[in-house]
Amino acid sequence: MYTPIIATLGYVLSPDGRNVLMIHRNARPDDQHYGKYNGLGGKIEPNEDVVSGMRRELCEEAGIEALDLTMRGTISWPGFGKNGEDWLGFIFVITRWSGEPSSHNHEGALEWKPIDSILTLNLWPGDRLFLPLVFSADPRQFHGIMPYDGGRMVSWNCTLI
Numbered sequence: 001m002y003t004p005i006i007a008t009l010g011y012v013l014s015p016d017g018r019n020v021l022m023i024h025r026n027a028r029p030d031d032q033h034y035g036k037y038n039g040l041g042g043k044i045e046p047n048e049d050v051v052s053g054m055r056r057e058l059c060e061e062a063g064i065e066a067l068d069l070t071m072r073g074t075i076s077w078p079g080f081g082k083n084g085e086d087w088l089g090f091i092f093v094i095t096r097w098s099g100e101p102s103s104h105n106h107e108g109a110l111e112w113k114p115i116d117s118i119l120t121l122n123l124w125p126g127d128r129l130f131l132p133l134v135f136s137a138d139p140r141q142f143h144g145i146m147p148y149d150g151g152r153m154v155s156w157n158c159t160l161i
Contacts (some may be wrong), residue, residue: 004076004088008041008054010069011134012062012094012101019112020135021062021101022121026108032082037113037121041089050090058094061105068096072134073142077126080148091134091142126153133158 012021023040025033040061044053055066069092077087102110113121115135119128126146133142144158 002078002086004078004086005081006044006050007087007089008044008050008057008092009039009089010041010054010058010066010092010094011039012058012064012066012097013115014112017095018114018116020115020118022111022113022118023061023105023107024109024111027104027106028108031107033107033124035122037111037118037123038127039091041092054090054092054094058097061102061107062099062110063102064097064099066094066097069094071141073130073144075130075143076145078145078147079154080146091130093134124153126156129156130158133160 021040022037025031025036025038028034040058041054042057044050048056054069058064058066072091072093075089075091077089080087104110118131130142130144140160142158142160144156146156147154
């Protein structure tokens with residue numbers, strides 16, 4: 001039975017659109033994501049929709065308020081969790097926001113990284129497959145499935161609509 005953890009993953013763009021705010025997960029050595037770069041986000045709470053959840057996570061993790069955000073797609077990650085849990089992520093790009101982003105949070109350092117070199121960062125291998133779709137000029141959404149087994153990506157299948 002598929003009962004995924006519902007989550008958001010957001011990529012905050014700089015005002016000029018050239019850089020993206022990434023979290024360098026370097027605060028907790030026991031973190032499944034330790035050492036990797038990722039977007040901001042987290043689990044949806046029982047009484048919120050995915051947009052509200054994305055906004056809350058940006059406020060909690062970076063101290064900013066999302067003013068303009070676009071859902072770029074979804075990804076199902078069966079078996080991704082540290083104990084094999086299934087995840088379903090709603091992926092957003094945040095193009096306008098207010099506030100001053102924090103320099104760090106409880107998971108690690110927040111760093112502005114050039115979009116054109118994002119694939120050179122220490123990422124999950126599967127991120128290299130969907131991040132080009134996140135930042136693509138193609139307005140279509142992507143909807144993919146990326147199964148994991150034993151902490152490793154097994155495959156990637158994606159549809160654009």
